[in-house]
Structures are given as structure tokens and as C-alpha cells.
Amino acid sequence: MKLMSGHSKWANIKNRKGAVDKKRSEVFTKASRNIMTALRLGGVGLKTAIEQAREVNMPKENIDRLMKRYEERKVNLEKCRFEGFGPLNVPLIIEAETDNKNRTLGEIKLLFRNYGGKIGSEGSVDFMFDRVGEIETERILTDEEQLLLIELGVRDFEEKMVITEVNSLTLIGDKIKEMGIGVKTEEVVERCKQKIRLISEDEVVKIMDLIDALEENSDVINVFSGFEFQ
DSSP: OOSOTTOHHHHHHHHTTSOOOOOHHHHHHHHHHHHHHHHHTTTTTHHHHHHHHHHTTOOHHHHHHHHHHHHHHGGGOEEEEEEEEOGGGOEEEEEEEESOHHHHHHHHHHHHHHTTOEEEOTTTTGGGEEEEEEEEESSOOOHHHHHHHHTTTOOEEETTEEEEOGGGHHHHHHHHHHTTOOEEEEEEEEEESSOEEEOSHHHHHHHHHHHHHHHHSTTEEEEEEOEEEO
């Protein structure tokens, strides 16, 4: 992911434990991962991912090469999904795309074991999440702007996050841009219905260590977790 998706504010807590080296190559790696994630999701959010890659000055040939490489490999790739519980019983859903499911499963199991979690059976965690579209805007929308988007089918608003049905994500994302509002991210995510409440930064670090390790696996597309910290 990528974070992927929805973990940036928790990563900020973890980052306070040590300095983060924001090298140009790391920025390109993140942009590349976002493009690959969008391609794996059938093009959902691809336009935004490419725009963001251009904003960090990723060369056009790099973007074209990524897309060509994916097209060449995709016939041998299988989408798969893993569920489990991390440290402190935090539920996790991992989406992956691999040419060897058994190898990827073994790697995911090992990471769960090494970081104090346990991989679960199919359906053990899935019922705790809703699959939705998320659009993060550069500012909080006004009441008038929110009303306009509700008419298009927006489900909810959470500060700068716009929650949509999956099949409405691109339509609403394009409408927000037409309204002159900047979009930071646009993606399909799994949102936990009842999150586990963590009470300390050390607890957040424990679960983020596992999430980071999972996201570093080359087959993993997204990692979704169900926890909150205030």
C-alpha cells in the first residue's frame, strides 16, 4: 500500500520514535506503489495516483514503464486476501497479488508470528469491516459543498475524508476536483466498524511495526487495520 491506506497519522506517532529520512528515491517508491495499487484495483484511483507521481516530479518514462510491466505480469497474478489479529487483538485485512499464493501465505504467517499476531481463517475478520471509497481532500468541505456531494451519493464525511460507495468513488472524486478542491488520496479501503481502542503510543508502535513489515512485502497491495488512538 501504499498504506497504504489510512495509516499515515498512526505512522506519525511511530515516526516520533526515530527520524525519517525522506529521500527522493523513497518518494518515488511511494508514488510507484500507489500506481501499482490502483492498477491492481482495476484502475480505481489511477488518475489521482499518476497526478501525484507527477507532482513529485517522477519522470513520465518511469510511469509508463510501471504500467507496461504490470500489463506483462498480470496474466500470472492471483488476487488473495488474508485475515488475522495483530498485537492487542487488532483486526487486520491484508490484500495481496501474487504468482505463488502458498509462498505469500507462508511469508504473511511468519510476519504475524514474529510480531505477536495470529493469522485467522477466512471470514474471521471480514465481517468487522465495510468496503468503501475514501477521498482525502486538502481542506474540510463547507456545508454547501457537502450537501452537493450528498446528492451524488456520498455516505459520510469525517474531517477531510469523504466516504463513498465503491462504485461512486471515481465520479465523486472527479466532481470534487471540478469544484476546485484539491484531492490528496482517492482509494478503495476496508473501514472497521468497531475499532480497538489503544491507550498508549507504545501500543500504536507495536501494531504499526507489524503493519510496516506487511506493507514491505512485495506481494502486498493493502493492509487495513481496526484501531483508534486519542
